Amino acid sequence: MSIFDYFRPHRRNSASLAKERLQIIVSHERATRNGPDFLPKLQEELVGVIAKYVDIDEEQVKVALEQRDEFSVLELNITLPDCEQARKRQVENAVA
Amino acid sequence: MAKIIVVTSGKGGVGKTTTSAAFGTGLALRGYKTVVIDFDVGLRNLDLVMGCERRVVYDFVNVVNEESNLTQSLIKDKRVSNLYILPASQTRDKDALTKEGVERVLNELSKEFDYIICDSPAGIEKGAQLALYFADEAIIVTNPEVSSVRDSDRILGILASKSRRSENGQEHVKEHLLLTRYSPMRAERGDMLNIQDVTDILAIPLIGVIPESKAVLQASNAGVPVILDKLSEAGQAYSDVVGRFLGEERPHRFINAQKKGILSRIFKTKEEETV
Ligand SMILES: Nc1ncnc2c1ncn2[C@@H]1O[C@H](COP(=O)(O)OP(=O)(O)O)[C@@H](O)[C@H]1O
Ligand SMILES: [Mg+2]
Numbered sequence: 522m523s524i525f526d527y528f529r530p531h532r533r534n535s536a537s538l539a540k541e542r543l544q545i546i547v548s549h550e551r552a553t554r555n556g557p558d559f560l561p562k563l564q565e566e567l568v569g570v571i572a573k574y575v576d577i578d579e580e581q582v583k584v585a586l587e588q589r590d591e592f593s594v595l596e597l598n599i600t601l602p603d604c605e606q607a608r609k610r611q612v613e614n615a616v617a
Numbered sequence: 618m619a620k621i622i623v624v625t626s627g628k629g630g631v632g633k634t635t636t637s638a639a640f641g642t643g644l645a646l647r648g649y650k651t652v653v654i655d656f657d658v659g660l661r662n663l664d665l666v667m668g669c670e671r672r673v674v675y676d677f678v679n680v681v682n683e684e685s686n687l688t689q690s691l692i693k694d695k696r697v698s699n700l701y702i703l704p705a706s707q708t709r710d711k712d713a714l715t716k717e718g719v720e721r722v723l724n725e726l727s728k729e730f731d732y733i734i735c736d737s738p739a740g741i742e743k744g745a746q747l748a749l750y751f752a753d754e755a756i757i758v759t760n761p762e763v764s765s766v767r768d769s770d771r772i773l774g775i776l777a778s779k780s781r782r783s784e785n786g787q788e789h790v791k792e793h794l795l796l797t798r799y800s801p802m803r804a805e806r807g808d809m810l811n812i813q814d815v816t817d818i819l820a821i822p823l824i825g826v827i828p829e830s831k832a833v834l835q836a837s838n839a840g841v842p843v844i845l846d847k848l849s850e851a852g853q854a855y856s857d858v859v860g861r862f863l864g865e866e867r868p869h870r871f872i873n874a875q876k877k878g879i880l881s882r883i884f885k886t887k888e889e890e891t892v
Contacts, residue, residue: 534807539763540814547770547818554774 552585560584567597576602619727622734623752625776627768629739631760632797635833636855637736638666639844640756643859645700646844649731652691655705656748657738658713664704668840669694678706681718687725696845701730714747723751741771751781754791757821760798761810766818769794773819793824795858800829802874812872825858827851828871 553560564584571577583598624637634657641653654677655663664670669692675685680703694700706713726733737748749755755776759769776790777783783790796815804811816823832849836842844859846852850871857867 536804536807536810536814539810540818543763543766543810543814543818546767550767550770551774554771554778 557586560586571599619730619733620754621723621727621752622732622754622756623737623749624734624756624758625737625745625749625772626758626765627739627741627745627772628760628765631758631765632795632827632833633739633758634662634666634736635837635843636756636758636795636797636827637663637734638842639852639855640859640862641732641734642667642694642697642700642842643844643855644732644734644862645694645697647859647863648699650699650701650729651732651734652701652703652726652730653734653736654703655736656714656744657705657736658711658744659705659707660738661705661707663702663736664692665840666837667694667702667842669702669704670840673704676704676706677722678713680722681714687722696841711744714744716747716750719747720751741768741775745772746775746779749776749780749790752776752790753782754793756793756795756824757819758795758797759815759819761796761800761804761812761815763810766810766815769819773821792821793862794819794821795825795827796823797827798829799826799872801872805874812869823869824861825854826869826872827854827858 564582565579567584568577568579568582571582577599581600581602583596585596585598587594587596622640624633624640626633634655637653637655641651645651653663653667655661656677657663658678661673661676664673672692675690677690679685680687680690690703692702692704694702723733735748735752738744749772755772757769757772759765773792776792780790782788794816796812799812800809803809812823812826828850830843830849830851832846832851833843836846836849836852843849843852844855847856854871857870860867
């Protein structure tokens with residue numbers, strides 16, 4: 522550390538930010554790349570179906586395929602919006 | 618039977634060709650009959666880095682298309698015995714190489730050579746996939762920088778699913794991480810990913826760290842693989858890589874920033890080689 526560093530405004534270590542972002546994106550890409558080719562399409566259609574009933578967007582549906590020894594597990598993870606908000610929106614829609 | 622090693626990365630400009638030239642030369646210096654093949658069709662560069670650009674008559678695509686034979690096309694290095702170069706084609710279209718053709722050439726080379734080094738083009742598409750398809754081992758060249766690390770991870774995915782070994786259900790392609798253009802000082806300041814950061818993410822064994830070094834550019838200017846510049850840090854680091862590859866125990870060097878006196882810190886020194 523040089524004496525000049527004392528005069529620099531304190532900032533977040535950019536390497537640790539880079540590492541954090543990389544860990545997230547890499548683990549996301551690993552989860553999708555081992556899947557069969559139909560996985561993205563399946564995810565897209567699932568989002569379409571769910572969106573008919575609940576107000577969600579693509580970010581809130583995660584499809585992952587996990588390989589086990591004898592079988593694979595298809596995991597579907599849907600984050601539903603806050604119920605209170607959803608109801609309000611329904612009411613608004615009804616009024617409109 | 619030769620061992621086939623691909624030098625690959627996904628991202629361009631990270632040091633694949635520099636590494637292919639240095640690593641291939643290093644193996645030949647150790648007495649192994651080695652050929653380095655430039656898979657970068659349309660963007661031939663290995664010949665320049667290895668200083669044999671004026672001796673190219675036939676190229677890899679010619680051999681694959683049976684327009685020339687191997688004896689006519691292989692360039693024997695003038696400095697190092699046991700070292701040969703198979704240059705890429707400069708003019709043909711990118712899809713000039715076929716899997717069957719490449720396989721036939723590799724099989725033929727396999728009978729005569731100990732090591733075949735495949736210098737991959739950038740990207741993750743056809744050209745890069747062909748360069749890695751037949752590999753037994755892979756050197757994943759990575760810079761300490763987000764896009765390079767991410768691309769390396771994607772290449773690891775392709776090695777695991779689209780290589781000959783994976784398709785035939787054979788033992789995995791053996792992976793080696795080579796971190797290049799590393800700046801110990803910037804890593805220590807927290808301005809750049811450090812060695813641990815990159816190995817944490819990619820989770821494959823580290824075969825070496827090549828420092829960012831002016832000697833690399835000087836070497837390619839002169840057409841001499843940097844491993845022959847025995848005084849340079851990069852050259853020595855590449856020698857260590859070859860030693861480790863051959864099973865020797867070699868501690869990593871040039872990975873810590875040099876401690877500087879107060880004066881040289883204020884007046885930046887001119888001679889500092891690694892930046
Ligand atoms: N360790 C290093 N230090 C400094 N410059 C380097 C280093 N490794 C590679 N370079 C430079 O980076 C550029 C790209 O290198 P190259 O080997 O052609 O990459 P690639 O084959 O991956 O595209 C070249 O100008 C080369 O001189
Ligand atoms: Mg190259």
